[in-house]
Amino acid sequence: MGISGEFSVFDMINSATRSKTGVSIKDYTEIWLSPYEIKEAHQNTRQEYKNIDALADAFLLVGQEQPTVLARVNGEYRIVDGHRRNRANILLIERGYEQFKKVRYFYKDMTENMYELSLLAGNGFTQDLTPYEKTELAGRLKKVLEKMRDTGEIEVKGKIRDIIGKYIGETSGQMARIEKINNSLTEEAKEQFREGNMGISAAYEASRLPEEDQKIIAEKAAEQGGVEGKEIAAIVKERKEVEKQAKKAEEFAKQAEKSLKETRKSEVGAAQASLHAERAAENADQSAGVMIGMNPPIVSDSDTEKNGEPSPEEIKQEATFTLQQLLIQAEKITYNELLVLQDIMMNCNNRG
Template identity: 30%
Template sequence: MATGFSVMDALNKNTKAGIDDSAPKARFRTKDISIFKMYSDSENFYPQEGIEQKAGEILMVGLLENLTVKYEPVEGRGEYKIISGERRWRALHLLVERGYKEFEFATSNITAPSTIQEERLARIIANSYRDKKVETMIREEQELKETLEEMKAGGIELKGYDLQSGRLRDVIADMLNISRTKVAQIEAVRNNLIPEFMEELSKNRLTFSAAYELSGMSSDEQREALAVLADTGELTYQAIKDMKEKKAAGAQIEGQISIEDVQQPGDTPLSYHGDVIGEDAEPQVSDSDTGDTEEAGFTGMNPPEENPTAGDEYQTPHPEGITSLCYSCTEYETCDVKTGTCTSCDQYKNRAEANKTDEQRYSEEQDAIDRETKRKLREQEEQEKMEHLPSDGGEKKNYVRISQSIYERIDRGIQSYMILKNDGYKEGDIVTLGEFSDGRATGRTLERFITCMDDDKTSSAIEEGFCVINLHPVTK
């Protein structure tokens, strides 16, 4: 019998190399691996955008960051599953397809996550630095929360964090490098936004601030807002706030009892410790009470009599509510039905307002104008920030409105250029072409890469302030 034989000797060279390389040293080892031996992870939810741009960067300066892979052979797909770096992997494929064979082998970190949860965390952490669209942020937070909950329930340790104490929201905020408030807002949107608005959010037709404001509304209220969006073609953060304030102003407070519910016509308003008397209110009677109409903590008022100072034109007010306005009324001294429970009265006149000088009124008007101007500027700034999220890889994106006919020609490849007002376009930018019909967006969009551009500085035939850009489809 031959000596020195082991099971390892029976394995083929490639299998042995895979096993040897996957043994973690300082959590991973590095190896130059053919991109054709790698395959993408089906659980990777991060969008694979800007591949053309990424390929150009790699061609210019090389692959500056290693891929991270796991040795997990799958027949017909490859030997190494990509944990992070799928965009770079796709860009390398594109370069090889175009004849740059030197990019076939990529230096990769070979890691060996012990659990599926650890693998998910590695993917999320590897992508935490990226600029993301709102839809991706929501999915990322959801995946991280579910993973941490699984680890907590299974008693799996996460180095650097104690999952068994404290709130997971703190851990999520720390790992994603965002505030706890932002995490709470993301969860509110994810849990409460109706599917139709989630679709609008995913298509970048709704800002995150507007989505968060909508998440505080009921499903029926959200569908009312959806009808407004369908009619007007847009739904801003401020428009949603106005809708909520208008609805709140017209809604009756739940459980509130009006004065008509507790008194008959001709009765005098009653108060009990400053609250309207209802069926469940029980005045506290002291030991000294002997059946008189006035009890401890209970106050009645006499019916209105003729007001000696009001004259023949005196009209009986009809106060209602639970918090008094009477003390600030100009008629307080002469009114016979003033009460500590009035929030609304048909004879109310605000004393402070009536006594204002012209200078005070002018100053208040100017202050109101200043506040409204600041509010609109803040609103505009917030809207611009949310509508111009940086895209993957740092490329600049521009939104261009086009007609249906131009959209069709570009989509079918008949037209590859456009003449536009020059808003700072440059070669390498990605533009989003949005189709409009009758002044409204149809929802159809195209993404095109600017391969070259001419303006009035490069060509005398082009009018000042305009440019001609050549468009090329963005490779997904």
């Protein structure tokens, strides 16, 4: 079953930190081992181990009051708290003090995740960390807590970022900056942050820049022996202004393209309307040419004189012409005239 509570995740490793103050270590087992059997953490929060000679001299003078605290992970003894102490033990063996070939430790069986959490929590409580080390501590704590939560090893209430912030003594705003650094700062810039050529403000401002700009900042920090956050903030501001202007230009170009398309569409519509009008006019002219331009059939005098009246073919041509003319003037025909035309049509029908 997982362990719940906002800070109860740290109760599991508090015993490691209490060893610093001489309080008895609960749930840990005493064991005597050779310092050479002990494995250091593959990645400890503390980047440097200073004053090992002085610590070794102190052990000779007053003895080792605080035992090194270990985790036994898959049968391997690893240091949770006391890397400097173990190095001092080894230094004393190399100086020829055989009584340090076996020294007193406290150990506890742990999983990989539990070991990582114990190691990080011990470092956070017991050491004055640089801004870089604190940032690394926060990032690693976040990863292991999320992993343990997801595997059910612990139950975390509340936001992990807020829990870590309270634990390492940082505000919510500062934790947001630390998270940004861990997520976005390039390796070149992290190296300058680690070397102290960037403070945490400069590292945060750099993390807001694209990778190519971070590379330039890192080179500048290395050449000058440092770079201020305000310098990087100015670059960030300039970058944002350039991006803002580029965005405006892009929006203007899109609007111009849209207007151009609408203009072309209107021009095409007008051209099509003009073409339709021309074709309609041509059709009207053709119709008028058929109906109005047709000359009435000419009845020859010889035909009239021979028969005394037009021939059937001549009458047909005359009737066709007359009907065509009537079609043109149809809106002017009166009702009585229409009755006459209908009588003519009925007489034609009766003739079969």
